[in-house]
Amino acid sequence: MTNLDDLLRFALDAAREAGDLARRRRGEGVQIAATKSAAADIVTAADREVEALIRGRLAAERPGDGFFGEESGAEQGTTGITWVVDPIDGTVNYAYGIPEYAVSIAAVEGEPDPQHWQALVGVVYAPAMGELFHAVAGGGAWLDAGAGRVRLAVNDAPTEAGALVGTGFGYDPATHAGDLARLGRVMPLARDIRRIGSAALDLAGVAAGRLDGYFERGLNPWDHAAGALMVEEAGGVVGGLPGQRPSTALTIAAGPVLFARLEQAIDGR
């Protein structure tokens, strides 16, 4: 039997240690190590070091589990549990000294594919803001910050002013026209738009009611694995293309009323 408390304890400890390392390295100065899918898609030395730290802890403490990380790839395990890790989500913010960046760690069960997996635990830690979000399947979504621990709940009361909606844009310039057209279709629902720069924090923001909704094309599994569980455990809905779960093609997250409206607007029919 999978013990969710053990998974959560591991995820919280690893995220704290990893986030504190990222923050320390930020204070020492940022080194861009390479570009990835496009010139704007960067990886810093800290991204790699932070992922290596989490992977090393897993190998030492939970050697049978699988791993699926942004910087160092995938490795199948034997326990049926896979850890889906984004060491620094919001790397461009990190490089520019904007505090909205986070370590995202999720434990999922089943095939390590967001169309099929069952998320068990998700942790998103934003060390520069001192905010630690976590969710456990069936156990709610929570935020630990200066004031203590609070339970999270999505907003789902439509107002005349419209919804505060987060989104993001892919690094590949070829995708920008499509991203902007999608945004244009959502605009009539919105009171305003936020581009925070970290998908994990966008999703945690929906869970916390700081955003009414969020959508983005082009996410990778590690961007949304932990945050999607947070939104669901806070009473929200997370999906992708109509009738599907979140994928690279599309991720939408909101309370149930706004989710249906966003899905329809984005679909454009």
Ligand code: IPD
């Ligand atoms: C990115 C951030 C960003 C989103 C991009 C992601 P990274 O992750 O989550 O908000 O718009 O699609 O790739 O590169 O900072 O780990």
Ligand code: CA
């Ligand atoms: Ca990311």
